[in-house]
Amino acid sequence: MKQLGYTPPTELKGISMRALIVGVVFLVLLAIGAFVDRAQFFRAYLVGFVFWSGITLGSLALLMLQHLTGGVWGLIIRRVLEASTRTLPLMVILFVPIIIGLKSLYPWTDTAFMHQTEALAQKISFLNPGFFIIRAAIYFAFWSACAGLLNWFSLLQDRTDQKRHRKRMQMVSGPGLAFLIVSITFAAIDWVMSLEPGWSSTIFGLIFVAAWSLSALSFTILVMSWLTRRAPMNEVVQRSHFHDWGNLLLALVMLWTYFAFSQYLLIWSGNLPEETAWYVARKHDGWGVIALAIVILQFAFPFLTLLSRAAKKSADRLATLALLILIMRVLDVIWLIEPAYYREHFHLSWMDIVAPIAMGGLWIATFAWQLQKRSLMPINDPQIEQALEPVHEH
Amino acid sequence: MKQGKPHKSLYGVMAQFDNPSQLVAAAKETYAAGYRQINGYSPFPIEELSEAIGFRRTALPLIVLIGGILGGLGGFFMQYWMEVIDYPINVGGKPFNSWPAFIPITFECTVLVAAFSAVLGMLALNKLPQPYHRVFNAPHFALATRDSFFLVIESKDPKFDHDEAVRFLKTLDPREVVDVEL
Structure with a gap:
């Protein structure tokens, strides 16, 4: 029953190469944009960065979650999640331009602006370039430590067949997941919420935790539907696994909706000008259209579709839905970031589309390169026999 | 045998x-x-x-769906009736039909009635x-x-023959x- 060596499909090498070419071509386009409109370049760059780092960190969250809960659904996607977390060094490098563009991106870099009101002046000790960079360094150090340890123990488990590695991965994942949620909350406040320093929302970080996990699971489902059509995963993955991932996708869609609506409801009920301004800027003209599209296509349609058992069990239908959610996630990030600069008029730049594609090329090139480095199944995990057993116990 | x-x-x-x-x-x-x-x-x-x-x-998903829809509508219009028709109170200048504020209860009623439909429907269908x-x-x-x-x-299988089975x-x-x- 247990066969050694789940060698990843060789096509991954070609995909990595093609993604790199796409990434470089669009990066050149984006670089031209930097000369055309420097400020817009950084805004679009932030959109791309927030979207793709979301898949990296969402994968880290799901990886920790599956170590803690166990279950065959997680064992099968573990190598994909691990490869996603190994894009973290790339995201560290890609963060450097944000530091360079700090003055173009964040209004709190302007001290005259921050002294306009007492409320803003109080925030200077937190919102200043030095502390911003130190905090980002702490987040990245913590995330890298978690991802590094989990990937390292997983590799040791493949090589040595010792039970203690499973225990060690669980030991990292428990506290790791708790601090991951805290660190993502702070990152969301720093990178996105502080675009409007006068506005605050306490649930903002949790919206990002849910949304980034949703991105990561959608991406993973897409990868699994691709892998399932090829050896060796076509012998492992069954319809019931897609059913499990579909259920988790439904749960994350609902979790994101719950957080996002809670924020809206509280601000709507409180009806305070400094809070409602955030939504007022995001509900007129094109921003309103995007907001409606997000409600329909990132909540209502996936929610209703995922109620159907047949849709969850079909790899093709689930993958199509996952692709839709990923596209909506890009729009959602644009909707979160861009209205901070275009409060009065809707404005969508070509760079807002080019930047996520450019960064995506580099990200997927790294991901595919990392994915083909290891066996696609953790062959020495205690649960492996259960994963390969054709009948599943629920 | x-x-x-x-x-x-x-x-x-x-x-x-x-x-x-x-x-x-x-x-x-x-x-x-x-x-x-x-x-x-x-x-x-x-x-x-x-x-x-x-x-x-089975008919169960349909029963649960209908239960959920009825629960949702019931939850919403229960609040609508209370806040708009039976005992309207002006809260912070908001409209009487403040539908965003109705959503949490509507959601809870949807889940509640859907869950009851699932349990009772399952028992009924399984006799x-x-x-x-x-x-x-x-x-x-x-x-x-x-x-x-x-x-x-x-x-009762039409093909049933004891020795053959x-x-x-x-x-x-x-x-x-x-x-x-x-």
Whole structure:
């Protein structure tokens, strides 16, 4: 029953190469944009960065979650999640331009602006370039430590067949997941919420935790539907696994909706000008259209579709839905970031589309390169026999 | 195996298996052999089993959906009636029909009624509670709650022929095959 060596499909090498070419071509386009409109370049760059780092960190969250809960659904996607977390060094490098563009991106870099009101002046000790960079360094150090340890123990488990590695991965994942949620909350406040320093929302970080996990699971489902059509995963993955991932996708869609609506409801009920301004800027003209599209296509349609058992069990239908959610996630990030600069008029730049594609090329090139480095199944995990057993116990 | 029993006194014939994989494989073969009135019994739910015995659809999802929709509408219009028609109070200058504020309760009522529909609908469709069932006439059937897996071909199956059914079940490598009396 247990066969050694789940060698990843060789096509991954070609995909990595093609993604790199796409990434470089669009990066050149984006670089031209930097000369055309420097400020817009950084805004679009932030959109791309927030979207793709979301898949990296969402994968880290799901990886920790599956170590803690166990279950065959997680064992099968573990190598994909691990490869996603190994894009973290790339995201560290890609963060450097944000530091360079700090003055173009964040209004709190302007001290005259921050002294306009007492409320803003109080925030200077937190919102200043030095502390911003130190905090980002702490987040990245913590995330890298978690991802590094989990990937390292997983590799040791493949090589040595010792039970203690499973225990060690669980030991990292428990506290790791708790601090991951805290660190993502702070990152969301720093990178996105502080675009409007006068506005605050306490649930903002949790919206990002849910949304980034949703991105990561959608991406993973897409990868699994691709892998399932090829050896060796076509012998492992069954319809019931897609059913499990579909259920988790439904749960994350609902979790994101719950957080996002809670924020809206509280601000709507409180009806305070400094809070409602955030939504007022995001509900007129094109921003309103995007907001409606997000409600329909990132909540209502996936929610209703995922109620159907047949849709969850079909790899093709689930993958199509996952692709839709990923596209909506890009729009959602644009909707979160861009209205901070275009409060009065809707404005969508070509760079807002080019930047996520450019960064995506580099990200997927790294991901595919990392994915083909290891066996696609953790062959020495205690649960492996259960994963390969054709009948599943629920 | 008892020979020559008339079908009228039989509920069916039952095969006992040691593991879920065997049961699912046996159920698939039995279905493929043309038997339609078959049932499987196991200590825990096996998702593949219901497909294997040709159990495709139940009315339960529809019952739950209707329950959820009624619960949602009921929850919403309960609040609408209270806040707009029966006892309107001006809260912070907001419209009486403050639908965003109604959403949490609407959602809770949807879940509540859907969950009740699921439980009660499941009991009704399964004709539960049912203190007596004929399969308990089989000698080792109590093990179905512990570590054994059972497959029954019921005598109401149009293709049912006692000797043929027993012979067929024995080809599936069961631990034993027994008659289940009426």
